[in-house]
Amino acid sequence: MGAVKGKRMPRAVREQQMMDAAVRTFGQRGYRAASMDEIAELAGVSKPLVYLYLNSKEDLFSACIKREADALLEAVRAGVDPSLPADAQLWSGLRAFFVHTAENPDAWSVLHRQARSHGEPFVTEVSGMRDGIVAFVTGLIGAAAREAHSDPALADRDVAGLAQALVGAAESLAGWANDTPDVSAREAAATLMNFAWAGLENLMHARPWTPPAG
Amino acid sequence: MGAVKGKRMPRAVREQQMMDAAVRTFGQRGYRAASMDEIAELAGVSKPLVYLYLNSKEDLFSACIKREADALLEAVRAGVDPSLPADAQLWSGLRAFFVHTAENPDAWSVLHRQARSHGEPFVTEVSGMRDGIVAFVTGLIGAAAREAHSDPALADRDVAGLAQALVGAAESLAGWANDTPDVSAREAAATLMNFAWAGLENLMHARPWTPPAG
Numbered sequence: 001m002g003a004v005k006g007k008r009m010p011r012a013v014r015e016q017q018m019m020d021a022a023v024r025t026f027g028q029r030g031y032r033a034a035s036m037d038e039i040a041e042l043a044g045v046s047k048p049l050v051y052l053y054l055n056s057k058e059d060l061f062s063a064c065i066k067r068e069a070d071a072l073l074e075a076v077r078a079g080v081d082p083s084l085p086a087d088a089q090l091w092s093g094l095r096a097f098f099v100h101t102a103e104n105p106d107a108w109s110v111l112h113r114q115a116r117s118h119g120e121p122f123v124t125e126v127s128g129m130r131d132g133i134v135a136f137v138t139g140l141i142g143a144a145a146r147e148a149h150s151d152p153a154l155a156d157r158d159v160a161g162l163a164q165a166l167v168g169a170a171e172s173l174a175g176w177a178n179d180t181p182d183v184s185a186r187e188a189a190a191t192l193m194n195f196a197w198a199g200l201e202n203l204m205h206a207r208p209w210t211p212p213a214g
Numbered sequence: 215m216g217a218v219k220g221k222r223m224p225r226a227v228r229e230q231q232m233m234d235a236a237v238r239t240f241g242q243r244g245y246r247a248a249s250m251d252e253i254a255e256l257a258g259v260s261k262p263l264v265y266l267y268l269n270s271k272e273d274l275f276s277a278c279i280k281r282e283a284d285a286l287l288e289a290v291r292a293g294v295d296p297s298l299p300a301d302a303q304l305w306s307g308l309r310a311f312f313v314h315t316a317e318n319p320d321a322w323s324v325l326h327r328q329a330r331s332h333g334e335p336f337v338t339e340v341s342g343m344r345d346g347i348v349a350f351v352t353g354l355i356g357a358a359a360r361e362a363h364s365d366p367a368l369a370d371r372d373v374a375g376l377a378q379a380l381v382g383a384a385e386s387l388a389g390w391a392n393d394t395p396d397v398s399a400r401e402a403a404a405t406l407m408n409f410a411w412a413g414l415e416n417l418m419h420a421r422p423w424t425p426p427a428g
Binding site: 087144157170172176180192195197198202 | 301374413
């Protein structure tokens with residue numbers, strides 16, 4: 001992240017640079033240990049300017065959570081093409097999730113570890129993002145169930161439970177993938193898609209789900 | 215929880231009563247809002263006695279995390295009969311997990327919400343328990359893969375990823391089941407077993423995994 005010191009930069013651009021530096025620092029050091037000095041230095045601005053623009057360490061952390069939560073949700077939504085068959089939609093959504101968390105490990109650490117481990121209001125803010133993802137996945141699984149139009153159809157409550165299971169599995173795998181050397185986003189997504197779509201029984205008998213090319 | 219005021223009660227019994235009261239209070243009020251006055255009153259002892267035996271609110275909370283983590287891990291281990299086929303082992307382990315979390319919702323709230331949202335040393339303590347559960351599930355899935363002796367067998371890394379996915383799904387579902395009226399432990403376990411064993415594709419086509427009777 002280059003330290004840009006020109007004086008004519010618009011406030012919005014400066015703020016994004018400060019938040020880039022803050023996400024990196026919070027994600028790598030943890031919320032408590034991160035210092036505003038370090039964030040200001042990494043952003044190439046003075047510490048008073050960080051306080052002037054973003055008010056306090058708490059407000060800066062909240063702003064980072066909000067920005068990164070919106071970015072993750074948007075990445076997942078954008079990854080899903082609603083014209084595709086159900087399994088391809090789920091696959092592309094999962095892949096978008098794992099690509100985003102792999103490319104933004106500090107942001108994922110802020111959302112998944114830091115925000116949840118430092119009490120309110122951060123826990124509530126990140127819960128809101130999680131609810132948004134669960135709602136989106138509930139919609140995908142519900143659409144897949146209608147597409148298969150099996151009889152009896154899956155009850156709404158079953159669909160809600162399956163969405164909780166899939167989101168919990170994805171959160172857990174994303175942390176593991178970021179902590180484990182050489183696990184790629186594609187591999188993490190394929191592991192979860194195999195698990196979710198084909199099920200363990202098929203995996204045990206070497207009948208995995210096969211991702212589409214590309 | 216009756217307030218027992220007899221003076222001859224052994225210290226170990228008193229401590230367990232204090233911890234019962236503490237788990238209930240921490241689970242329902244949250245760590246910050248829980249007061250030592252309330253815990254002492256619920257345990258039927260004086261507040262100085264709680265401090266004498268368990269030292270501080272932090273130490274009491276740590277003791278609760280440790281006790282409830284051990285109890286959960288033990289419940290899951292005890293629920294699994296290693297002489298059963300792989301899917302029946304997983305089913306019985308999942309059912310033991312959901313029965314335990316449903317019967318001890320305050321303990322689950324302490325482990326899954328409170329301990330993780332109040333920083334160190336609590337986050338590390340509860341991570342240790344999670345690692346223990348992941349290791350146990352990794353063993354179960356690995357045994358299932360060897361039992362199926364498919365060729366190619368699942369690589370160790372695939373097994374590790376699948377265990378992460380299953381544990382994450384179980385955590386997410388347990389919170390949902392406890393927050394949703396009338397979702398039973400058996401129903402939550404069946405949802406996850408369907409998801410994990412049969413996979414979404416089979417569920418979409420009304421081919422669920424069928425739990426053994428009993």
